[in-house]
Amino acid sequence: MQLNITIKGFERVKAQMEALSGAQLREAAAKALNDAGHQVRRDMQRELTQRFDRPTPFIVRSPKVFQATADDLVVTIAPTLHTDKNAFVRGGKVGVDPQQVLQAQEFGGLRRDKRSESVLRRAGILPAGWQTAIPRQPFPGSDDGNGNLKGPFLRSVLAFLQAFAVGQGHYANMGADAKDRVRRYGKGTLTKAAQRQAGPFRGRAYFVAYGRAESPFGKGIVRNSGGLAYGKSRTAHLAAGIWAKLGEGKGEPRPVLMFIKPGKGYTPRIDLDGLGKSAATQDYLARRLRFRIRQAAEALGG
Known part of the structure; x- marks a missing residue:
């Protein structure tokens, strides 16, 4: 699941925005995206602990945040063993990626073999x-x-x-x-x-x-x-x-x-992708973006 800057309502910080250069504004946007990404990670972990009976620490800790940068204003949040959002790298001695474990829980169907x-x-x-x-x-x-x-x-x-x-x-x-x-x-x-x-x-x-x-x-x-x-x-x-x-x-x-013998498989029980698209997440992102813009402007004395 990915977040990017698609929100509106910057009138409250218009003066501070005008005081920032393009690079400074992009840096503030990246920080806001990362703030929201970590919030979504916490929401994912809460969803996993509430929806499942005694989920393993491996699954609960699996959501990772791949941070946005000033040059790439997209933050990615995913339950995964990946260490790079652009390349699959298996970590540790675990044989199953948590995305494979959770796929049947989110979309339904049969789980992968252990x-x-x-x-x-x-x-x-x-x-x-x-x-x-x-x-x-x-x-x-x-x-x-x-x-x-x-x-x-x-x-x-x-x-x-x-x-x-x-x-x-x-x-x-x-x-x-x-x-x-x-x-x-x-x-x-x-x-x-x-x-x-x-x-x-x-x-x-x-x-x-x-x-x-x-x-x-x-x-x-x-x-x-x-x-x-x-x-x-x-x-x-x-x-x-x-x-x-x-x-x-x-x-x-x-x-x-x-x-x-497996039955018809799992019915969908979680919606991790929906957390990032929720109104609450978009509102949180807007508030963090306004805060980061004000913070950057204050650092310049604006």
Whole structure:
């Protein structure tokens, strides 16, 4: 969303305007635009926190202001990872741009795949056209409090299931020893001293179930810990998704990440672009422009 100088009503500061040169007037206009841009950013952040249930700090902090200059009297406000409004530059280790996350919320439709969903789909674990969701009762220690799985936890699950492709970032699948430690202690990395302690430990093993749905591997077959196992006869009573078997023997199955078929998609819930076009924003911009003109004139002694 962009703002530029299209407002009227400068009669109140006409004398101050006449005292300024063209360059000084453009500098004042740029400052006013940037004032309005930061106000719109605050409005965007308030909209995100009011419209969504527990939005992540990543999303709330995502609106950025690309400032106007005296030579370019346009300020751009966008929820993005971009560091330059003219070039896409991905920042940090985040795999999804917030504009992709919010696009379905603003315009409706289906959301883009998460990075983990792409990993699971390429590994043949997540059926085509399906998405993932956290179970109603999150697996203990798995959720971040914002409706998402913690990154380290999710990566450990994917590594246990051998889901990462060769050369896929800095992640690596678990070897046999690490997987054995997960089964025994619940963690793939554990010091020798910790392993000698009495506990309490509760090991786990992650596996994939498809319920009564068709597995990507064929009828009656499910991928399990990097291998193939006959799945429907053993897991048909479980909902499709990734599960953890806790404890020894048959263990206690607990849901970790569910596989779901998307519905019709999201209905529009936010209108970030409308914030910049609102009468309130235009009025704020007009007031800031008059203030910046008076400020520049006073600095000249006018």
